[in-house]
Amino acid sequence: MKKTFAPTLASLALALALPACGDTDTPDGSVASTQEAGDASLNATVAKIDEVSTAYKLVEKAGLKDPFDGAGAYTVFLPDNEAFAKLPKEDLELLGTEEGRPELIAILRRHIAVGAITREDLDEALDANGGSIQLASVADQPIDIRKVDGEVRVGSGSDAPKLTKLAVPASNGVVYVIDGLIPPGG
Amino acid sequence: MRIAIAATGALALALSMPVLAQSNGHGNGQGKGHGNGAAAKAKPDKGPGKEKGPGKDKAARPGNGNGAPPVAMRANANGNGKPDAMKAQKQIQREVERRVDRRDDSQDARVLRDVVGAVAGEDARRVLIRYDRDARPVENWCPPGLAKKNNGCMPPGQAKKLTRDRFAGYFGSSYPRLSGDDWRYYDGYAYRPQNGVIDALIPLVGGALFGGNQWPSAYDDYRAPPYYGNYFGQSPDNRYYYADRTLFSVDPQDRRILGIAALLTGDDITVGQPLPRGYDVYNVPYAYRSRYPDGADAMYRYSDGYVYQVDPKTRLVAAAIELLT
Numbered sequence: 001m002k003k004t005f006a007p008t009l010a011s012l013a014l015a016l017a018l019p020a021c022g023d024t025d026t027p028d029g030s031v032a033s034t035q036e037a038g039d040a041s042l043n044a045t046v047a048k049i050d051e052v053s054t055a056y057k058l059v060e061k062a063g064l065k066d067p068f069d070g071a072g073a074y075t076v077f078l079p080d081n082e083a084f085a086k087l088p089k090e091d092l093e094l095l096g097t098e099e100g101r102p103e104l105i106a107i108l109r110r111h112i113a114v115g116a117i118t119r120e121d122l123d124e125a126l127d128a129n130g131g132s133i134q135l136a137s138v139a140d141q142p143i144d145i146r147k148v149d150g151e152v153r154v155g156s157g158s159d160a161p162k163l164t165k166l167a168v169p170a171s172n173g174v175v176y177v178i179d180g181l182i183p184p185g186g
Numbered sequence: 187m188r189i190a191i192a193a194t195g196a197l198a199l200a201l202s203m204p205v206l207a208q209s210n211g212h213g214n215g216q217g218k219g220h221g222n223g224a225a226a227k228a229k230p231d232k233g234p235g236k237e238k239g240p241g242k243d244k245a246a247r248p249g250n251g252n253g254a255p256p257v258a259m260r261a262n263a264n265g266n267g268k269p270d271a272m273k274a275q276k277q278i279q280r281e282v283e284r285r286v287d288r289r290d291d292s293q294d295a296r297v298l299r300d301v302v303g304a305v306a307g308e309d310a311r312r313v314l315i316r317y318d319r320d321a322r323p324v325e326n327w328c329p330p331g332l333a334k335k336n337n338g339c340m341p342p343g344q345a346k347k348l349t350r351d352r353f354a355g356y357f358g359s360s361y362p363r364l365s366g367d368d369w370r371y372y373d374g375y376a377y378r379p380q381n382g383v384i385d386a387l388i389p390l391v392g393g394a395l396f397g398g399n400q401w402p403s404a405y406d407d408y409r410a411p412p413y414y415g416n417y418f419g420q421s422p423d424n425r426y427y428y429a430d431r432t433l434f435s436v437d438p439q440d441r442r443i444l445g446i447a448a449l450l451t452g453d454d455i456t457v458g459q460p461l462p463r464g465y466d467v468y469n470v471p472y473a474y475r476s477r478y479p480d481g482a483d484a485m486y487r488y489s490d491g492y493v494y495q496v497d498p499k500t501r502l503v504a505a506a507i508e509l510l511t
Contacts, residue, residue: 036472037472037473062392063392063396063397063445063446064446064449066420066435066445066446066447067418067446067447067448067449069420070418070420070447070448071417071418071491071509072417072418072448072449072491073469073471073472073488074449075469091353099371101392101393101396102357102371102374102376102390102391102392102393103353103356103357103392104392105360105391105392106353106356106357106359106360106361106391106392107353107356109359109360109431109449110356110359110360112449113469114450114451114469114488114489114490115469115470115471115487115488115489116469116470116471116472116488117467117468117469121467121468121469122467125466125467125468129466133466133467134463134464134466135464135466135467135469136451136453136462136463136464136465136469136489137451137464138360138431138449138450138451139359139360140358140359140360140361140362141359142463142464143464169472171472172471172472173471183355184353184354184355184356184358184359185355185359
């Protein structure tokens, strides 16, 4: 059964029933702890998050199932379904094709940092570094993380997406859900 | 587990990637001027021991640029004495056949004739060097289909730009040499037309470099160091190759790409050198956190299969720790 994080009765019941599972939003709406590893691999963890079902399909198309199931550790910032739905239909369709796959992988790389970065460590580092830090990514440039007006922005520029409250630990990394695509630069 | 006290820029050094075909002194392609912001990253088209600098590397043929001579050259590089002519000839012939597997028949025949003649004339190495470095590969080495459709590696008339407006920048963000708008896409490759011929040709991750395709023979020298295959690989029977910050598993029998084994930063992290930017946050994988917690005397950061011990005050890398026991 897929976990649902939309504000439905079912998800509320799940959150209340399993407050210690550590991989969903909490009853009071705060960000859940990611201090402890999850039971499933990144790939399996992403597969269970309804909010990123589009991203999950694209990860599969990109051939990234193996690295997300493997020994490597990654912190992935996945745009939610609404973010992908805002793309022009032909662009989204292109990303699912063989011709668009190199482009898709280039885009996804921009959203992947190395290692397992918990939300607690992220917030602590932001506080210790004046609200601005960088994460080494598997693209050419690090990912900028900034705290702006109490929200955490991922990437540079005014259109940088925000972290949602959804952060889910996997056995080999952490999944963060963001509300847009990280801009290519910075 | 092993703690390396020597420099461990091995990844960045060993795992750079050639452009398949370049000419006219554009050896650094689009990477020039775009990589400055990430000084710690592996420079994608500057292999270790590159024999010629940009501008001189006329037609930098794959396999030339990283200091590793081709098999046939190694076979003849013992040098002072006369090589075993028959053995060398067979080796060279195999090497040439391997390299010309995408050429047209007449080209193959000419190259083979050159090589055979050169062996007889005791100068096989010179022929192979010329074979590797002259302009001919630029004009004739094409992805399958391109030459047939376009009379000798001419770009397709209706070639698509590599990036669409919507996603422009992501290629440059991930692969700096593909920045700019002069790259075209064809059948899994990026190529750059110039003066009516293809100036540079790069197999793309997710395109020509993807599961089910053949690993390019031109990329033979890009075997990943064994540690990466051992750490990231899911089968010890596979071979592991690297291109563009991507570790690929490849079938050793038929050289078919089996899949992407890992995405890597390619960061050049060297013991004794400052930690590159991007490691502001503790990121050690869960399984190793109890063993490598940050403290007053040492902090730890993970990158590409290693945990690095870093001096918190100076941010100098003190040790590189392999995670395989």
